[in-house]
Amino acid sequence: MQDLGIRVLFEGSNFLRLLGGLWITVKIALISVSISFVLGIFLGIVMTLKNPVTKAITRIYLEFVRIMPQLVLLFLVYFGLTRAFQINLSGQLSAVIVFVVWGTAEMGDLVRSALISISKHQYESGTALGLTNLQVYRYIIIPQTVRRLLPLSINLMTRMVKTTSLIVLIGVVEVLKVGQQIIEANRYTAPSGALWIYGTIFLLYFIVCFPISRLAGRLEKRWMN
Amino acid sequence: MTQAQKVLEIQHLKKQYGNDAVLKDISLDIHQGEVVVIVGPSGCGKSTLLRCINGLEPIQAGDILLDGKVITDGKTQWSQIRQKIGMVFQNYDLFPHMTVIDNVLLGPTKVQGRTKQEAAADAKKLLERVGLLDKTNSYPRQLSGGQKQRAAIVRALMMEPEMMLFDEITAALDPEMVREVLDVVLELAKGGMTMIIVTHEMQFARAIADRIVFIDSGEIVETGNPEEFFTQPKTERARKFLNIFNY
Amino acid sequence: MDFDFIAEYTPMYVTAAALTLRIAFWGIVFSLVTGLVCSLIQYYKIPALKRLISGYIELSRNTPLLVQLFFLYFGLPKLGIMISSEGCAILGLSFLGGSYMAEAFRSGLESVEKSQVEAGLSIGLQHKQIIRYIVLPQAISVSVPAFCANIIFLIKETSVFSVVALADLMYVAKDLIGLYYKTDEALLMLVISYFVILLPISIIASLLERRLRYAGFGH
Numbered sequence: 001m002q003d004l005g006i007r008v009l010f011e012g013s014n015f016l017r018l019l020g021g022l023w024i025t026v027k028i029a030l031i032s033v034s035i036s037f038v039l040g041i042f043l044g045i046v047m048t049l050k051n052p053v054t055k056a057i058t059r060i061y062l063e064f065v066r067i068m069p070q071l072v073l074l075f076l077v078y079f080g081l082t083r084a085f086q087i088n089l090s091g092q093l094s095a096v097i098v099f100v101v102w103g104t105a106e107m108g109d110l111v112r113s114a115l116i117s118i119s120k121h122q123y124e125s126g127t128a129l130g131l132t133n134l135q136v137y138r139y140i141i142i143p144q145t146v147r148r149l150l151p152l153s154i155n156l157m158t159r160m161v162k163t164t165s166l167i168v169l170i171g172v173v174e175v176l177k178v179g180q181q182i183i184e185a186n187r188y189t190a191p192s193g194a195l196w197i198y199g200t201i202f203l204l205y206f207i208v209c210f211p212i213s214r215l216a217g218r219l220e221k222r223w224m225n
Numbered sequence: 226m227t228q229a230q231k232v233l234e235i236q237h238l239k240k241q242y243g244n245d246a247v248l249k250d251i252s253l254d255i256h257q258g259e260v261v262v263i264v265g266p267s268g269c270g271k272s273t274l275l276r277c278i279n280g281l282e283p284i285q286a287g288d289i290l291l292d293g294k295v296i297t298d299g300k301t302q303w304s305q306i307r308q309k310i311g312m313v314f315q316n317y318d319l320f321p322h323m324t325v326i327d328n329v330l331l332g333p334t335k336v337q338g339r340t341k342q343e344a345a346a347d348a349k350k351l352l353e354r355v356g357l358l359d360k361t362n363s364y365p366r367q368l369s370g371g372q373k374q375r376a377a378i379v380r381a382l383m384m385e386p387e388m389m390l391f392d393e394i395t396a397a398l399d400p401e402m403v404r405e406v407l408d409v410v411l412e413l414a415k416g417g418m419t420m421i422i423v424t425h426e427m428q429f430a431r432a433i434a435d436r437i438v439f440i441d442s443g444e445i446v447e448t449g450n451p452e453e454f455f456t457q458p459k460t461e462r463a464r465k466f467l468n469i470f471n472y
Numbered sequence: 473m474d475f476d477f478i479a480e481y482t483p484m485y486v487t488a489a490a491l492t493l494r495i496a497f498w499g500i501v502f503s504l505v506t507g508l509v510c511s512l513i514q515y516y517k518i519p520a521l522k523r524l525i526s527g528y529i530e531l532s533r534n535t536p537l538l539v540q541l542f543f544l545y546f547g548l549p550k551l552g553i554m555i556s557s558e559g560c561a562i563l564g565l566s567f568l569g570g571s572y573m574a575e576a577f578r579s580g581l582e583s584v585e586k587s588q589v590e591a592g593l594s595i596g597l598q599h600k601q602i603i604r605y606i607v608l609p610q611a612i613s614v615s616v617p618a619f620c621a622n623i624i625f626l627i628k629e630t631s632v633f634s635v636v637a638l639a640d641l642m643y644v645a646k647d648l649i650g651l652y653y654k655t656d657e658a659l660l661m662l663v664i665s666y667f668v669i670l671l672p673i674s675i676i677a678s679l680l681e682r683r684l685r686y687a688g689f690g691h
Contacts, residue, residue, distance in 0.1 A: 063674075067624075067666070067667065067670045067671060067674055068628075068663065068666055068670075069628040069629070069630075069631035069666060070628070070631075071631040071632060071642060072631060072642070072662055072663060072666055075642070075645065075646075075659060075662065076659055076663070079649055079655050079659060080655060080656070080659050083655045083656065084656075158534065162534075162535070162536040163536070165536035165538045165539055166536075166538060166632065168538070169538075169632070169634075169635070169642075176538070176539065176542060179542075183546075191550065192550040192551075193550075194546045194547050194549075194550055195543075195547040195548070195550035195551060196547075197547075198539070198542045198543040198546055198547040199543060199547055201539055201542070201543075202535055202539050202540065202542075202543050205534065205535045205536060205539055206530075206531060206534045206535050209533075209534035209535065210530060210534045213530075213533065213534055279593075279594055280593075281590050281593060281594070303593070304596045304597070304598055305596070307593060307594055307595065307596040308595070308596040311594070311595075312594040314587060314590070314591065314594075316587060318585075318587045318588060318590070318591035319591075320588065320591070320592075320605075320606055320610075321610065322609045322610050322613065331595065331597070331605060332595035332596060332597065335597060335601050335605065336595060336596040336597055336601075337596075377591075380595060381594070381595065383595075384595055384596060
């Protein structure tokens with residue numbers, strides 16, 4: 001039975017279809033991560049401001065987004081927004097919106113903590129050397145911030161890719177859905193297909209996420225000491 | 226002094242890290258009630274020697290004998306030996322999650338199986354002797370460096386050791402706290418405790434030592450009584466070393 | 473907003489929340505146990521097991537729970553391994569959480585300085601006693617914030633359990649949307665349910681963290 005199962009994987013274009021499904025996931029993650037990074041940097045800077053109003057608003061935003069499971073956020077956007085504004089959002093667009101909202105919050109917090117972790121002395125000793133403000137940022141502050149930030153934000157990326165798996169639950173045809181379709185289509189010829197297909201998807205995610213988290217780990221070791 | 230019994234004998238001790246010989250052929254006897262102060266430049270191996278004596282570092286050759294019995298043959302129950310040889314470290318190393326009293330009672334209750342109440346009576350006496358009775362229930366973070374170090378000394382004394390090892394116990398202290406710790410050690414010396422002290426406090430070394438051992442590059446270069454060593458060192462290396470301390 | 477509807481279906485949410493919490497509870501307990509064992513193996517560098525554990529940790533951290541559940545629930549039965557819905561949920565959550573808890577424990581263990589062990593040795597304590605009285609208490613209190621974060625994370629992850637046919641909060645919400653088109657009400661109750669579960673835990677976590685920070689051990 002099991003040899004039939006593994007054949008399903010390579011029959012026709014099945015494996016390519018799975019990869020296509022994975023690409024949807026990765027694509028949504030990439031788009032969301034890129035937008036989140038940019039917005040997150042702004043949010044992070046705003047969060048370091050001493051203004052009580054921006055402080056309160058950003059805090060509530062961050063806490064709400066963090067406390068809600070991402071799947072709940074997906075439901076809110078996919079089912080809720082659609083109804084509230086009578087617009088039909090596709091699953092993919094809903095996913096990007098949710099992941100940007102979530103990713104921006106997480107990224108903003110990373111940027112904030114990276115910024116406040118640089119001690120005042122760094123600014124002062126830069127100025128003491130006669131550097132201009134701009135130079136202080138260019139040569140001292142920004143390089144240090146980036147070093148602190150990069151490993152953590154790469155980690156955020158793996159989290160994003162993993163979380164993107166949820167979009168199957170709002171009807172996006174991605175790797176799990178494609179897998180289901182293949183299993184269904186071969187239900188009688190390959191009853192053990194589910195084992196192989198889901199096993200493969202499991203490994204595919206690992207193959208995508210592992211190098212990214214490895215990279216983050218490396219950078220962290222190199223830079224954080 | 227000559228009639229006194231040998232407590233500790235170190236015979237041809239060798240210690241290496243990889244190919245780096247840290248201690249090369251060290252031989253040294255410590256007698257009952259003797260205070261030996263080891264001095265020498267940083268990295269000369271003097272702290273390593275203390276750590277070897279307490280079994281914290283494996284040695285490559287040679288023997289260490291306690292009360293005439295070899296303790297470095299690999300068959301030794303270090304737990305037993307360490308109760309007889311107390312050790313105090315440079316960074317105090319009190320257990321930060323325990324109060325002072327719990328720190329000093331951990332050994333007696335868990336190692337020696339004494340009851341808490343009975344051991345606590347002893348602990349209070351010792352804490353009083355070092356002036357820490359009012360800190361009995363404080364956590365280490367609430368103490369000054371000098372207080373922490375005195376508590377660490379009490380922790381070691383609670384095991385009723387035959388001898389004590391002090392590893393640069395004032396090196397991490399602010400200058401104004403050095404005195405209070407050294408006074409405790411001086412007090413112990415007067416009480417007849419056998420001690421090996423590694424220190425950079427030359428005045429203190431001179432005042433407390435029965436014998437000075439000067440180690441350089443893993444070798445004992447010179448031993449002698451403190452007056453001689455500090456006023457007329459026999460070797461060029463010792464002279465150079467002592468010169469560093471006179472501006 | 474149809475408040476009668478909300479009142480009528482609140483019990484369904486309560487039941488679903490209870491299910492979520494029960495599974496989360498066991499998942500967290502098993503995660504902690506798994507994490508403790510794994511971290512001790514890594515800390516003491518037990519030769520063969522160490523590699524196995526790091527393999528497990530990488531696998532668990534680099535795959536989504538949803539995919540793990542699909543494999544457990546739909547894939548494994550083809551090998552003749554049948555696990556109930558709840559079993560899959562608890563197993564999946566523990567598989568995921570174990571690695572996160574292991575990392576939390578490990579950083580706690582590594583934060584305990586080596587000299588603490590030596591101080592323990594110097595008063596004659598045995599290795600086992602040193603772990604129990606000196607290393608673990610310090611490691612655990614250092615790890616508490618990470619534990620709390622992991623617990624919140626794991627409870628949030630329970631939201632995917634509907635895929636293994638468990639009638640959890642998401643399942644109920646989706647059901648009500650599909651059956652009655654009461655989208656607003658269903659979603660509102662969904663959000664409130666998670667708030668009620670997670671907000672207290674999150675508040676306790678940040679209080680604990682603050683207390684630990686101010687009571688920091690220091691040296």
